[in-house]
Amino acid sequence: MKRTIIMLLSFALLAACNKQLEEYNPSGLTTDQVFSTPDGFETLVSAAYSYNRWWYGKEEGYSLAEMGTDLWTSGTGDKYIDLTQYYNLQASNTVVSGLWKQLYAAINLCNTGLGRIDKAGYADDKKAIRNAELHFLRAFYYWHIVEMWGGVHFTVTETSGVETTANRTVVDSFYALIFRDLETAVNNLPITTTDYGRATKPAAQAFLARMCLTRGLNVRAAALADSVINNYSYALLPKYSDLWRMDNLQNKEVVWAVNYMKNLVFDDKVDASLYPGGHPRGANNGHLMFGMKYDDLPGMQRDVLNGRPFNRYMPSLFLLNLFNEQADSRYNATFKSVWLCNNLKTAPAGMKLGDTAVVCSKYIVDATGKNYRVYDRNTTYNSDEGGKDRTHYVSLQKFDDPTRAATGEEESSRDAFVIRLAEMYLIAAEAQFNLGNSSKAADYINVIRKRAAVPGHEAEMVITGADISLDLILDERARELAGEQLRWFDLKRTGKLADRIKKSPDAAKNFQPYHVLRPIPQDQIDAVTNKTEFTQNIGYQ
Template sequence: MKRYINLFIITLLGAGLLAACNKQLEEYNPSGLTVDQVFSTPDGFETLVNAAYSYNRWWYGKEEGYSISEMGTDLWTSGTGDKYPDLTQYINLQASNSVMGGLWRQLYSAINLCNTGIARVDKAGLTADRKVIREAELRFLRAFYYWHIVETWGGVHYTLTETNGVQTTANRTPVDTFYAQIFRDLEMAAANLPRTTADYGRATKPVAMAFLARMYLTRGQNDKAAALADSVINNFGFALQTKYADLWRMDNLQNKEIVWAVNYMKNLVFNDRLDATLYPNGHSRGANNGHLMFTMKYDDLPGMQRDIANGRPFNRYMPTLYLLQLFNEKADARFDATFKTVWFCNNPATGRRGMKLGDTAVVCTKYIVSPADTAGKPYRVYDRNTSYLSGEGGSDRTHYISLKKFDDPTRGSKDEEQSARDAYIIRLGEMYLIAAEAQINLGNKGKAAEYITTLRKRSIIPGHEAEMQVTDADMSIDFILAERARELAGEQLRWFDLKRTGKMGAQISAHNPDAAKNFQSYHIVRPIPQDQIDAVTNKSEFTQNPNYQ
């Protein structure tokens, strides 16, 4: 969905922050228009709705979002380039963390914009049918953003009214109140949004239903979660891709498996980095930057140099050994579709003797390789004992098996930080997993196994069908968590999965010793940014989350 955001609206957003900024800005409105004038016209109101969508770009496909939603779990640990070890390994995580502050401000700006639009939609001059749809979109987005807020920080500030100017007080609202409103908004959205849209990236009826299924599962309403997920699977024309690897092809991003995505545009001029108002100083490197985050540093190795195909390696995150071992790569095609294990020579001049262009230059493996097996080989091998310590923690945090789902070989140059890859928020594969988990919780293990069997079918390597079969007896929450890891690794859901299932501490303790050294039970909510705590005047009522300073 293209974004044409009026500068005047951005000025309004700045006023919607929960707490005052440290310095005051002089606002300049060259058009002389007022808020009432802009939002009382159909065109002006459309810019508000488009702007409300733009805030999902602060989380999805961005380093900050990955650091919160994938890191600090059982699946990922720090690469050498990790910028936020306080988030990713819980090393003295405190209210001063800059990611917490940035996302708090943006999410509450998004909430304020949604509240503004919902309050003003009746006076926007829209046709009756368009008014219903735009209000439904805003209610969907408000629920979407409030979910991120309440799961991240718990029972914090809650409001359904437009904020004008600086607000200096905040409330503490129970989590149940947040979810009651999330359900009201999503149910209204699901009832009133169209089944399809020609404007890719907008919310539709199945988008609202899919997200509502996720919310029902989160709150233990398993019968409703199962019914909605099943409806999305069967009633809206979605279909699993024939091959799991096809999901990640740059020429196949808008495929039938995608329920909802952030539509990053191929023309990078229209992406975030050049929007100086929303994203000052090229914040978050614009567009999708997932391709930067999970790639190991290959360009310092013999026979290799940085190129477009292999990506620009920020090496922020590396998979835990646990994640790699969840896959039977001989039977499950998702392993090879998810991870890169071999790098081919693109710089023979620096390679070992006799190495030619296209020869194997680097191999990373989760297995132990003996010196005898590599003797005389022209390529470099990083095996389990090289990349990982005996307790599964990272050892060589620079060279390791790398997630390749988000690679973008269509970038214009080897140093380009932006990718036009869409960031998937909801896809059909998750609906099968939601339905299966809900059925397990309801005691219907046979039905759960049917969903998993269907989901796995497209990932079976021929000749290994028996190894990919599941039975009723296999169905458990632990199995579902493992299957979600195999299917959804890196897709910004893992932290929420572990929190929903009550498995955060146990999984981290068992499978991520780097994070386990510091993780405490209170980390299931994050610290409220210190500048928000400092700015409110009702400090006795709006206090920091427990155990943070």
């Protein structure tokens, strides 16, 4: 995947000529010529993967997939409170508009490839694999579209010119195609790949398991999850914290990831052709989003280790209280609560380098006599558990990158995990619970809870079938997957969004039932000529 980036950039520049008032194509190549050779077609497939980078590890993706749920609320730096807190969310939202365009561009590229692959000059075995990858990716992108916007525009053919009409297609039709595409992927993708980031047979099975759970096909969801767990070389890492080490990203627990390059030049932070308007997309930005502002506090200055805090999102008190950190190692692996002195110039008297300078806590803390700053439960959260101090709080650290070259570096080469093996245990557990097999569901959940146990506290982490409920499963998904861009989908899938959002009061006060769908971008509504057929989602203006 990574070694084809230069070719991808060249092709993107070629395609960008279509946006010029005066076209100039010095190479003389046409789309038909490029896509009629294996080398040229490879650029199409690589480009089809690249659209995942608009969502995974990006602020826009976090705003849509994690925020507006029970787990998070806004930090001071949150730019999109209309999304994250449903505050007068309307069709003019730029995030919704931008991702709509990118997802449909991805769909069109997949459709283009599927319609042209027979003439690409591939050998039969390579053609079957590339065809399967495009089917997988089309299913993946359509899942985002149908869950975000419902029964909107649907097509399986290449758009080669200007189209001014759009259709409204029922959700069932989207999912019928998703399942067909994934069947093709499962049947034709290789079990493994030497080109990290490409889809494989187990990745397709894992995503199909997610789709089966979404559509209530519990027997099949359980079987597919079992297949991924038992039939391949994946394994849970012994320590949850090891998942997030920058030197261990390509590990046995990752079923599929969006990969970013260590050479940030090729992650395209700003490219006028790929990213119009000069908006910095670049590499993984997750390390920027969840950190509280520490760098103006006594004894502290910004450094690489503690990160560059954009202060966008803070955990809800509900999320923090889901953990018993005495028994569950995931709390300290997931969150940062202590900042150590790195600046003697502003340090209080008696503080040395490496001493505690700042403590954030979900508990009420007596700060009397302490020479470091304390931000406790009463400081950070209101009595109703909404955000009070949105600048200083326990911070998600799973996506931190202490390998960045400079304190101001916005980009990280961290891969964004899309599917982990732990999710397969959780899918199997939920499917078994839905089938009435609570004891078996508990067995699956206990596998990941035992992995997370603090040594000596293993017994405290074990649950039984009597403990199992849908809320417990959602709680466990929060502990295991917080921040991994699944939460909004989980709550919508289980019909729990309206109920669980009450645990994050800042979003709950604005939430309306129609928010289970996003607004269709206004520029799309304005552009179509069949406005009586292609109308806005209910509730939005």
